[in-house]
Amino acid sequence: MGELLEKAKLLKAASYQMGMLTETEKNEALEQIAEALLSNIDFILQENSQDMEAGTAAGFAPPLLDRLKLTEDRIRQMADGVRQLLHLKDPVGEVTEKWTLENGLNIQTVRVPLGVIGMVYEARPNVTVDAAALCLKAGNAVLLRGSSSAARSNLALAKVMKAALQSSPVPEEALQLLEDTSRETASDMFRLNEYLDVLIPRGGAGLIQTVIKQATVPVLETGVGNCHVYIDESAEKEMAIAIAENAKLHRPSVCNAAESLLIHKDWPYHKELLQSLYEKGIELRGSDDLVKEFSFIKQASEEDWSTEYLAPILAVKTVAGIQEAIAHIQTYGTKHSEAIVSESKEHVQTFFRAIDAAVLYHNASTRFTDGEQFGYGAEIGISTQKLHARGPMGLRALTTVKSLVEGTGQIRN
Template identity: 80%
Template structure:
């Protein structure tokens, strides 16, 4: 029996047990996980060091290495994320609707776990813990399939978490890591309908499209973040500059970092903003007017408007008005996160009404598209699709519903 099938069978059985646990028991298990992560920090960092060394040797980009890297501070943040979940209300068992029909049937819709969730993700070890904790809190079992570049880190994190589960109410079999990272096994996992209830890919466009095209298991799609910041003519100078810099540079390697900057052609502070970005080592790829006006702005290629750089690179363009910004975003955006910086209410309203994206911002950085920032604790991913869930996906996004119908001898005529 293959590793995949063996672990899938364990997960299916464990999912039934986990689904009926009380919130108190699930929180007890999560606290044990948080404590174990902190107690085993040195071991986790040692194993992560192996992946980092291999990543450097393999020539991974700085953005990928940043995603891969764990530090003592990051492990503390990961553990804090688990503890934030403990504070959140368990959605399982929540009544979403209840009514009585004309013939006297009482119908109640309640939240229940999805079942067995398959997570497919790239070189971000923090996702290993975030996904596990979220799935378990919502009463699910979870199969984790990370990338080979983070294999030592993922194995260490899962070993620590499963160790904590051995003395908790949640069966340790509810958490499994697929250590075989071959493409053949991944393809088999994508078609494991008898055992998996949903697949959630989290990573770059290539990974997400591979899962969507190959999977027969239903896919809860997370999206690429080609996010835009539009600075309107009325935008306040310092606020606009600070937000643009934050959206690009706070953490360039993540999906909610801004990749394109659209500036109203009449905004009077373009030069200062572009110079400040350049001084902070941002590579600027601009429209022809900007490339002609500023020696430090390179001429943008068509591909730059489509690209999720995940690096300190900004595609910059002037637009005639808010409609020009809307048109550009409709053409190149990925329906993730888009921001307008403006003091003109009608332009903000037009932007909000006309842009189709999971999250829209007025006078705020796109970096807030994050489960923790939205008050969800950790997140399973950021959905850019429209079915089931959209935006940062917390606990409710990994539940479904069932209807409980109570009668009194009812038969249908």
């Protein structure tokens, strides 16, 4: 509790300073961070290599190692992501509403920082940079708690960024990494209401559910991505194949990759699509009819329909029509991202009305559910809840509002 409490106090004090900074001052700090990342590539890769060696020795699965690994190109991408934020409008101070009452009071609501954000995440060292940059740009102080698997990588990135802040208007204390990755300290963090304003978990279902169940600090829930692509009877052949393959193959280890493929029983090109997916290295687990038809498709279990594989595995099923597809997604979906490939306007409208998810797609891959792709810059996560924020969470999701009331001496009768 010692390290946690000490850093939480520093963050709380720094958060008051953060709320007073201008956009120019925050941008200056972000530019310093981007330059520091590029200047310290060798140091960051050296520290990451030790995490990779430890992960390999521990028998980490390839998808986890992929999320853990840093390369020179990935570090440059992180720096580019930070610089993208320089060109995004600072939401702090934005007037969201204003009106005048009959008694002459002028009221307006303006965006303000959330305050101190606790970020809890697994494996991905890039989240250390993304979360820090987004929180700082939106005027927040941030406590980063990564996993032990990426401890050296996260510490290296935090050291580089904190050193960069020393020569910027942003207080160095506004960015803290919790080096103690024990479960006990994490549990203490989840209940640190006096110092933390919100928690954001980013990782697998186990982590997210742990934070939700244990936290007394308000949680901005990021969700598991059991994403579906439904190919309707009218789907155009080449488009459907391209979308299905991109949604699964582009990067299987991320939350917006497709995990289930639903195909209308009368779509005439399913053999070509499934054969192509198999030949490109995807393990297919299917419904009874598909198992009988294709020797390379394994029998799907009930668990397969609800699994976020984060791997080159895909659950496949034929459905009788749009209603069965909707029912399947409503049963097994995680309200993340769902896609329909169809030329029927009626079916698309039905799909959009019936499916409850953060992002719905028509004739496009689920892989676009991403802050950068949406034009938000680096994202803090994908929210699948309905309060405060939903979908890719960029700068605005890291602010709240307060009301400013201007009077001329009014008193209430």
